Amino acid sequence: MTCREFTKTIEGRTLAELSSAADADLLTHQHDCASCAALLQQHNSLALALQTLRGRTATMEAPALVEQNVLRAFRQAPATNAAPVFTIKPKPAAFRLSNFFGWRTYAAAAAALVIGLGVGLWLSPHPHKTAQPPTARTEQPAPASVDPSQAQQQLPVQATASNSEKPNPPTPVVGLQRPSPAAALTVAQNEQAQGYTPLMLCDPISCSGDAEVVRMELPATAGDGSSSTQMADVIVGEDGLVRAIRIVQQQ
Amino acid sequence: MLTEPTDEELLTLAMSGNEDAFTALYRRRQGAIYRFALHMSGSPQVAEEVTQDVFVFLAQRGGDFDPSRAPLGAYLFGVARNYIRRAMERSYSDALHTSPAEDHADSLIADGDALEDIARGQLSSAIWKAVLSLPEHYREVVVLCDLHESSYAEAATAIGCAIGTIRSRLHRAHDMLARKLQSSAAVTPDISGVAARCPS
Numbered sequence: 493m494t495c496r497e498f499t500k501t502i503e504g505r506t507l508a509e510l511s512s513a514a515d516a517d518l519l520t521h522q523h524d525c526a527s528c529a530a531l532l533q534q535h536n537s538l539a540l541a542l543q544t545l546r547g548r549t550a551t552m553e554a555p556a557l558v559e560q561n562v563l564r565a566f567r568q569a570p571a572t573n574a575a576p577v578f579t580i581k582p583k584p585a586a587f588r589l590s591n592f593f594g595w596r597t598y599a600a601a602a603a604a605l606v607i608g609l610g611v612g613l614w615l616s617p618h619p620h621k622t623a624q625p626p627t628a629r630t631e632q633p634a635p636a637s638v639d640p641s642q643a644q645q646q647l648p649v650q651a652t653a654s655n656s657e658k659p660n661p662p663t664p665v666v667g668l669q670r671p672s673p674a675a676a677l678t679v680a681q682n683e684q685a686q687g688y689t690p691l692m693l694c695d696p697i698s699c700s701g702d703a704e705v706v707r708m709e710l711p712a713t714a715g716d717g718s719s720s721t722q723m724a725d726v727i728v729g730e731d732g733l734v735r736a737i738r739i740v741q742q743q
Numbered sequence: 744m745l746t747e748p749t750d751e752e753l754l755t756l757a758m759s760g761n762e763d764a765f766t767a768l769y770r771r772r773q774g775a776i777y778r779f780a781l782h783m784s785g786s787p788q789v790a791e792e793v794t795q796d797v798f799v800f801l802a803q804r805g806g807d808f809d810p811s812r813a814p815l816g817a818y819l820f821g822v823a824r825n826y827i828r829r830a831m832e833r834s835y836s837d838a839l840h841t842s843p844a845e846d847h848a849d850s851l852i853a854d855g856d857a858l859e860d861i862a863r864g865q866l867s868s869a870i871w872k873a874v875l876s877l878p879e880h881y882r883e884v885v886v887l888c889d890l891h892e893s894s895y896a897e898a899a900t901a902i903g904c905a906i907g908t909i910r911s912r913l914h915r916a917h918d919m920l921a922r923k924l925q926s927s928a929a930v931t932p933d934i935s936g937v938a939a940r941c942p943s
Binding site: 503534535537538540541542544545546548549550552553554555557558559561562563565566567569 | 757762765766769773776777778782790791794798799802864866867870874889891892914917920921924925
């Protein structure tokens, strides 16, 4: 046994955990090593001291007065509602922080949530107005061959009504639509059928955006300096370009 | 053949209002609790107070005891440990580091008449003072394992830590106690020459 092993093992002797063989090894080693013998003596003294203290206090008990007090408490116990003892454990830091802020914390969190929801709803895309039946041109398919006067009757109600009162240039937007790219050619054909004159050659993909029908007042003739005007329905794409135009017959 | 009822059986009877069962339980366990508090605090006053508080707590809250978690003995040591800590926080100087503790330790010397008894009393006084000077988490493992002969598992249950922690704390506490006794040449003159551990 080396001195290092002796040092590691000697604690087990104090705790009376060593086997008889290990105990014998310790005793053999301490005969050859003075420092280990001193260490063993130190541990033996400690064990003896602890044993002596244990023996001299083994018979100590609480006074009889304590028993009387305890039994008195036991008799009163069913009628009492004592608080739990283990209340000295500190509360978690998060709990103490929440107590520090109190209800203001929750009020601030609720306000932030409401504001966040409001901003989110405000920034979210608005539903299209195609839900309004009178203004959706795609919901008004015209036959391939149609009389211009009949096509005029198929205009949105609001547009014809404003036209019948007085020619106020330009009238507000009366309809929006977002046709699919595949239906763009069909839309152009429908516009022709409704009496509109296409002003540009629309690519089916680039012309697939929203379009508006705007009634506006246009010069009757260009370049002659006259001030006569003519009402017209103009289909304007969302790119700002005029797709088609139709002259409105004034009554 | 009649067998003694266990602690848990006595507590069950006591909680149903049987005063005899509670008295039997008190008389069986009060000595260990009193000595534990006395060894921890060094003060008979604190030991009496803690013993009374522990059993009053048991009388009032004994229904909360869960036998599947720990034996009643370890449970009572755990309750006593909390009361001792509270008492020592409340009157730290009175309970630990002033004359009552050391006076009581010194009173062990005067118990015997023979010379050997006096020597043993001096040794007991020296070791007790050394135990009282240990930090609390070392002191409680020495008191439980060395002075009360509790197993590591029982001490671990009472303190609420792992068995390995008990072992390491006990090892460290023994080193500290050995050094304290070594410095006390009057009590342990035969070990005063130990200067250092083995170099190897």
